[in-house]
Amino acid sequence: MKVVAFARSQQGTGASRRLRNSGKMPGIIYGASTAPKLIELDHNALYHAINKEAFHSSILDLEIAGVTEKVLLRDVQYHPFRRLVLHVDFQRVDEKKKITVKIPLHYMSQEVSPAVKLSGGVIMHVLNEIEASCLPSNLPEFIEVDLGNLELNQSLHAQDVKLPSGVDLTLHFAQENPVIVSTTLPASMVLDNADEFLEGGAPVT
Structure with a gap:
């Protein structure tokens, strides 16, 4: 550009x-x-x-x-x-030196994931970008994250992201591995399940 x-x-x-x-x-x-x-x-x-x-x-x-x-x-x-x-x-930018930059995440196939398609859950995007380092020639415009196998109540972390060749995740602390995506039931379904449980019925799964 x-x-x-x-x-x-x-x-x-x-x-x-x-x-x-x-x-x-x-x-x-x-x-x-x-x-x-x-x-x-x-x-x-x-x-x-x-x-x-x-x-x-x-x-x-x-x-x-x-x-x-x-x-x-x-x-x-x-x-x-x-x-x-x-x-x-x-x-x-020096073409021979690595740069550290925040790269956008593009979430793919979330509508066909088991969390959504089978369980009626919702997927929450906790982060829309991650920080990574690479040579300028290896800098991707964005990184795709496949959510097609995501289950209900499952989370993905930064270290779960498959990075392009030559791109390394930047972590500022030894134990750092932030959540980027999580799944849960919609609040309305949680309330319905709670009401049914209080009425003596079996909770919906």
Whole structure:
């Protein structure tokens, strides 16, 4: 994905306000042992790009004055209530060094899982992304997680995810293995079962 930016010489609150009033927005590029560079971008073009999932998890081609750099989107600052991006941070990418990034999870086949199809359960997505490290060339746009065999009251953890070749799960603690998906009965079915049990009937299974 390509992003076109322009060098920015002025900084400060007043300069940023004037920039936004002209339909542009401030940003910065940093990293890769190179001095940070102030940039400005077209607000509307970037706003639409930011709404695409791939823009947050892909290596981007950032062009300034005909020179292209490989970057990752690292931070976005939004206006508290207006549909307005206030500032963006991009990090330069070294093709020979691993990067750590949050990768979206796409859950597949959940409607045919035993938890849903046979037991009438619901699947709760606890996490919609996981943090992983890899070389830039191995970075996937997303990771598919097959839920076709998921049973009622079963959970999947981060370490259960099958990662693409060259991609490693990033865990910050030795025992860390967070739940990404869990299954349970809908609250209405739980209440119905409880009522039937109190009335002396056999609970529904």
